[in-house]
Amino acid sequence: MIGFSFYLQDPSASERIEEAGKLGVKRAFTSLHIPEEQGDLAAVAAGLLEKAAEAGIQVFADISANTHARFGLSTVKGLNGLGVSGLRLDDGFSPGETAALSEEFSIAINASILFEDELLQLLELGVKPQSMIAWHNYYPRRETGLDEEFFSQQNKLFSRYGIRSAAFVPGRGEKRGPLYEGLPTLEKHRSTNPLHAAAELKELGADFIFIGDPDWGGGLLEDLILYEQDTLRIPVHSSREFDGCYKVRPDLSRDVIRLMDTRSNDPVPPQAATLRRRGAVTVDNDRYGRYKGEMQIVKNDLPTDERVNVIGMIDEKDLPLLSFIRPGTNVLLTNKNERLGDGEI
Structure with missing residues (x-):
């Protein structure tokens, strides 16, 4: 309480x-x-x-x-x-x-x-x-x-x-x-x-x-x-608007936090591939087939992948919160006060 x-x-x-x-x-x-x-x-x-x-x-x-x-x-x-x-x-x-x-x-x-x-x-x-x-x-x-x-x-x-x-x-x-x-x-x-x-x-x-x-x-x-x-609000630096609360999958992965019900039939054009550092928020693009639209939060540094777009970044001071995300946790992603320009993450 x-x-x-x-x-x-x-x-x-x-x-x-x-x-x-x-x-x-x-x-x-x-x-x-x-x-x-x-x-x-x-x-x-x-x-x-x-x-x-x-x-x-x-x-x-x-x-x-x-x-x-x-x-x-x-x-x-x-x-x-x-x-x-x-x-x-x-x-x-x-x-x-x-x-x-x-x-x-x-x-x-x-x-x-x-x-x-x-x-x-x-x-x-x-x-x-x-x-x-x-x-x-x-x-x-x-x-x-x-x-x-x-x-x-x-x-x-x-x-x-x-x-x-x-x-x-x-x-x-x-x-x-x-x-x-x-x-x-x-x-x-x-x-x-x-x-x-x-x-x-x-x-x-x-x-x-x-x-x-x-x-x-x-x-x-x-x-x-x-x-x-059981909801963690995490601000994200991004040029994309975040306005959703996402539930974490019950099968917790080693390297990423997978957010449920985010896959989409809508087009997700590939972006220039960048390193997926700890705290990156990503979305799978059209090249990932049936995974298209799936959103993830990176827990461990990962290499670039042309099938994955990096769409935001969590502040370094907020990264310890990732350690407290459990299966079924609700993650509320919100935009930081300062917005980033087009093409920035």
């Missing part, structure tokens, strides 16, 4: 919540214990949480042991009245307090620093696995994001106990301050296409993917929603 993040001092938070709600997003993350945030936090939080409730969005809030006092509340449970439905507990909460809060809230345990002994203690205290999410941190400081193998091992631990896991990818838009380095869970994703990062997190066992930065930008939220529906 896909989610996003909003923050109390982001002037665009209300608009982002409204937009996410219109797109059908049902979960959001926010932090209620950021030391540098000042002002009437309770009023701002109440307004944003009300906005989220109107949009049908469940909000998980990152809190510390003294967060409720900063909001003028006598107990943590008072956050429920503000519209918080899930708590991501930072330092300062004992296992017993966590168990008690799990009766009122969904609980996001810190998947990056909680290990099996502590987990067993929570379960023995009566915290139900279905009421927990093992939620990994995001890491604003460069070089401090999680190791891939550690992340995978932690997810396997929680999965053994029937607990789902969550993690963050950075946004495509402006990164969140004060460091502006992005908010990924894995360090390798700091400068990666966030859609690729999300696909990799899912492969590594994450059940929920949240955008850490408040400005998702560049159609990222829409791309993640499509991915949740």
Whole structure:
């Protein structure tokens, strides 16, 4: 499931919540214990949480042991009245307090620093696995994001106990301050296409993917929603208009991704043959007989073939997406903003 993040001092938070709600997003993350945030936090939080409730969005809030006092509340449970439905507990909460809060809230345990002994203690205290999410941190400081193998091992631990896991990818838009380095869970994703990062997190066992930065930008939220529906949107540099969603054949080939129902009886004149580099989008021309019109995406560099026209090229930064295309995946090919001239690919 896909989610996003909003923050109390982001002037665009209300608009982002409204937009996410219109797109059908049902979960959001926010932090209620950021030391540098000042002002009437309770009023701002109440307004944003009300906005989220109107949009049908469940909000998980990152809190510390003294967060409720900063909001003028006598107990943590008072956050429920503000519209918080899930708590991501930072330092300062004992296992017993966590168990008690799990009766009122969904609980996001810190998947990056909680290990099996502590987990067993929570379960023995009566915290139900279905009421927990093992939620990994995001890491604003460069070089401090999680190791891939550690992340995978932690997810396997929680999965053994029937607990789902969550993690963050950075946004495509402006990164969140004060460091502006992005908010990924894995360090390798700091400068990666966030859609690729999300696909990799899912492969590594994450059940929920949240955008850490408040400005998702560049159609990222829409791309993640499509991915949740087993559709990958891939922009293509081409002089040809792409406007279709294509299903990948069930028999996955070694060198190319074959797109179903693309063969045609219409003429496909041969073009000057060019190298088929990884990421090339091709169509079989008249010389290929009954294969005429079949579209493919090249996975491994291939030689020229006079029977195959190269009609487009995927950006190098998007090439890792090809590794996550499976039999039956839907591939939505769209044109890049910049169009290429006649004869260019």
